[in-house]
Amino acid sequence: MLLEHVFVLSAYLFSIGIYGLITSRNMVRALMCLELILNAVNMNFITFSNLFDNRQLKGDIFSIFVIAIAAAEAAIGLAIVSSIHRNRRSIRINQSNLLNK
Numbered sequence: 001m002l003l004e005h006v007f008v009l010s011a012y013l014f015s016i017g018i019y020g021l022i023t024s025r026n027m028v029r030a031l032m033c034l035e036l037i038l039n040a041v042n043m044n045f046i047t048f049s050n051l052f053d054n055r056q057l058k059g060d061i062f063s064i065f066v067i068a069i070a071a072a073e074a075a076i077g078l079a080i081v082s083s084i085h086r087n088r089r090s091i092r093i094n095q096s097n098l099l100n101k
Contacts, residue, residue: 006047014040027084031077038070 013036020033042063049059 003047003051006043010040010043010047013037013043027081028078031074031081035070035074038066042066 017033017036017040020036021030024030024033045059045063045066047059049057049063053059
């Protein structure tokens with residue numbers, strides 16, 4: 001696969017994630033869009049790692065750390081969303097005004 005194809009795919013995933021994060025009203029959809037953004041960043045890390053330092057694997061190791069952080073973010077985020085849904089009966093972003101009370 002050509003280098004430009006990987007960058008175009010990564011930019012496309014990143015832009016879908018940003019658009020979904022901005023326009024999303026659902027918390028679960030916002031978390032999924034955040035995962036898309038992190039996956040696009042991981043694609044760039046691995047591509048640049050293979051392009052510039054083929055022997056040291058710094059980008060690959062850094063992307064593994066990002067994947068671990070994304071898994072923790074998904075678990076904690078879904079736990080928070082389920083807690084909000086249990087208390088408020090809604091997971092819409094504009095209806096969860098937790099700091100007002």
